[in-house]
Amino acid sequence: MKNSLSNQDITLIGGGVMSLTLAVLMKEVNPNTKVTLIERLHECGMESSQALNNAGTGHAGNCELNYTPIKNGSVYLDRAIEVNEMFETSLQFWAYLDKKYPQFKPKKFLRKTPHISFVKGEANIAYLKKRYEAISKEPLFEEMEFTTDRKKIKAWAPLLISKKDEDSSAAATKIAHGTDVNFGELTKQLLALLIKQPNVTIILNSDVKTIKLKKNHGWEIYYSNLLTKNKTVMYASNVFIGAGGKAISLLQQMKVKEASGYAGFPVSGKWLVCSNPLVVKKHNAKVYGQALPKSPPMSIPHLDLRVIEGKNTLMFGPFAGFTFKFLKYGSFFDLPKTIKINNIGTMIRVFSKNISLLLYLIKQSLQSSKNRMAELKYFYPDALDEDWSLMDAGKRVQIMKGCPKEGAKLEFGTEIIFTKNKTLAALIGASPGASVSAHSMLNVMTTMFNLTNDKTIKEMVPGYGISLNKNPKILSQIRKKIYSQLGLN
Numbered sequence: 322m323k324n325s326l327s328n329q330d331i332t333l334i335g336g337g338v339m340s341l342t343l344a345v346l347m348k349e350v351n352p353n354t355k356v357t358l359i360e361r362l363h364e365c366g367m368e369s370s371q372a373l374n375n376a377g378t379g380h381a382g383n384c385e386l387n388y389t390p391i392k393n394g395s396v397y398l399d400r401a402i403e404v405n406e407m408f409e410t411s412l413q414f415w416a417y418l419d420k421k422y423p424q425f426k427p428k429k430f431l432r433k434t435p436h437i438s439f440v441k442g443e444a445n446i447a448y449l450k451k452r453y454e455a456i457s458k459e460p461l462f463e464e465m466e467f468t469t470d471r472k473k474i475k476a477w478a479p480l481l482i483s484k485k486d487e488d489s490s491a492a493a494t495k496i497a498h499g500t501d502v503n504f505g506e507l508t509k510q511l512l513a514l515l516i517k518q519p520n521v522t523i524i525l526n527s528d529v530k531t532i533k534l535k536k537n538h539g540w541e542i543y544y545s546n547l548l549t550k551n552k553t554v555m556y557a558s559n560v561f562i563g564a565g566g567k568a569i570s571l572l573q574q575m576k577v578k579e580a581s582g583y584a585g586f587p588v589s590g591k592w593l594v595c596s597n598p599l600v601v602k603k604h605n606a607k608v609y610g611q612a613l614p615k616s617p618p619m620s621i622p623h624l625d626l627r628v629i630e631g632k633n634t635l636m637f638g639p640f641a642g643f644t645f646k647f648l649k650y651g652s653f654f655d656l657p658k659t660i661k662i663n664n665i666g667t668m669i670r671v672f673s674k675n676i677s678l679l680l681y682l683i684k685q686s687l688q689s690s691k692n693r694m695a696e697l698k699y700f701y702p703d704a705l706d707e708d709w710s711l712m713d714a715g716k717r718v719q720i721m722k723g724c725p726k727e728g729a730k731l732e733f734g735t736e737i738i739f740t741k742n743k744t745l746a747a748l749i750g751a752s753p754g755a756s757v758s759a760h761s762m763l764n765v766m767t768t769m770f771n772l773t774n775d776k777t778i779k780e781m782v783p784g785y786g787i788s789l790n791k792n793p794k795i796l797s798q799i800r801k802k803i804y805s806q807l808g809l810n
């Protein structure tokens with residue numbers, strides 16, 4: 322029997338931006354959907370989705386150089402185009418909610434912030450120029466600018482240029498309509514929309530322990546209240562596991578066949594945060610550089626202005642590190658508990674193939690503040706130690722899985738796993754993450770409920786199912802309307 326969204330119920334495990342996006346999407350398509358959300362913390366949006374636990378970049382492939390590697394001598398653009406199109410889906414969805422609900426205020430979580438790529442040294446400059454020449458021909462990126470002129474770079478981002486390294490060559494590209502997103506605020510606003518609707522239950526302080534397939538139909542969800550220690554079981558026809566880093570653990574406990582052999586590779590993060598308002602005032606951009614040799618793509622350093630609840634903050638990082646925890650408020654047993662017979666081979670193969678990455682992460686965890694400041698000084702040569710302090714970011718759990726060709730591999734993207742009957746889905750992995758939440762959750766909803774050509778989806782996301790890069794006319798119509806509505810022009 323096919324699953325449909327009429328008279329349906331869904332239980333969401335975890336109250337981050339993913340679960341809340343899915344819940345709101347489902348309520349738009351069918352307001353009668355019964356939604357239950359179970360969150361282990363006392364509030365939603367306190368893990369990776371919380372404002373300073375992530376970098377808040379509206380990932381659109383504008384400045385992230387890891388999305389455009391050199392392959393066979395050419396700059397590979399497909400990933401940057403894909404991520405940009407997925408981010409446009411989020412923008413369209415937020416613009417739809419903005420129009421429909423007066424209390425939904427994108428300007429409180431979305432801020433136009435130029436996206437700049439910045440490199441030094443001849444080889445890097447040659448790469449950036451080549452990337453610019455290729456990518457600026459694509460309609461999605463046609464507004465990109467390139468320069469090697471130090472004065473122009475200084476005008477774009479004054480902190481990058483110093484008298485100290487007057488002789489060194491540098492280059493930069495800029496997309497003016499880049500964004501900074503406070504995903505924590507977005508999560509809160511989605512929750513506020515949701516709880517106004519009928520048939521919505523939010524259960525806080527409750528940890529889902531396991532989920533079992535019922536004999537005839539649906540799922541049994543076992544959870545315990547972390548304050549009262551009461552144990553409860555509830556039933557649901559459909560389940561979405563939006564438990565962030567813990568999604569892999571739950572899939573394992575359930576023995577989901579489709580996730581057999583999978584394991585999680587947790588990576589911690591830290592930021593350097595500037596407390597000098599005079600320095601913060603000088604920077605209004607997100608400036609991405611190139612990953613250091615042997616470092617994972619998610620540790621590409623960047624210097625970002627963040628505006629959170631009206632307060633400007635300057636952040637540099639992330640400094641990745643090795644950890645055993647799958648969540649910021651997780652346990653040191655998270656990783657050891659997921660070692661199973663069906664994934665130990667994959668884990669050993671991945672760890673042995675990635676020794677240099679492991680060593681890099683361990684080294685980064687033990688890094689001195691002098692070394693961190695040295696990394697910062699590549700971007701901001703005049704940085705003073707006393708202006709910067711260290712802060713913990715969220716955890717990212719990368720996917721380790723078996724693969725026929727290489728035996729096992731480590732993936733830095735995200736993946737949605739469905740059970741065979743499509744009534745349970747889980748999001749695992751880390752990047753590009755929250756930026757593409759609307760795209761990912763549309764995928765979950767349409768697959769789970771077998772929705773094709775749904776009228777409401779087209780209303781919410783006018784470009785749904787269309788490649789905007791291949792249809793520049795539609796792209797320009799959508800951007801013209803939505804960018805001015807969201808203040809991104």
Ligand SMILES: Cc1cc2nc3c(=O)[nH]c(=O)nc-3n(C[C@H](O)[C@H](O)[C@H](O)COP(=O)(O)OP(=O)(O)OC[C@H]3O[C@@H](n4cnc5c(N)ncnc54)[C@H](O)[C@@H]3O)c2cc1C
Binds near residue numbers: 336366377379
């Ligand atoms: C350092 C860092 C930088 C990042 N930078 C960016 C960026 O610039 N741009 C971007 O788009 N993305 C970025 N991301 C990724 C982004 O933060 C995530 O993709 C996004 O927040 C994931 O949302 P989520 O809802 O899946 O998970 P989360 O926000 O982590 O929410 C999961 C929730 O599930 C709850 N939970 C877990 N287990 C259970 C259980 N058993 N029972 C009940 N509840 C449970 C948790 O308490 C949590 O509230 C970054 C992440 C990190 C860590």
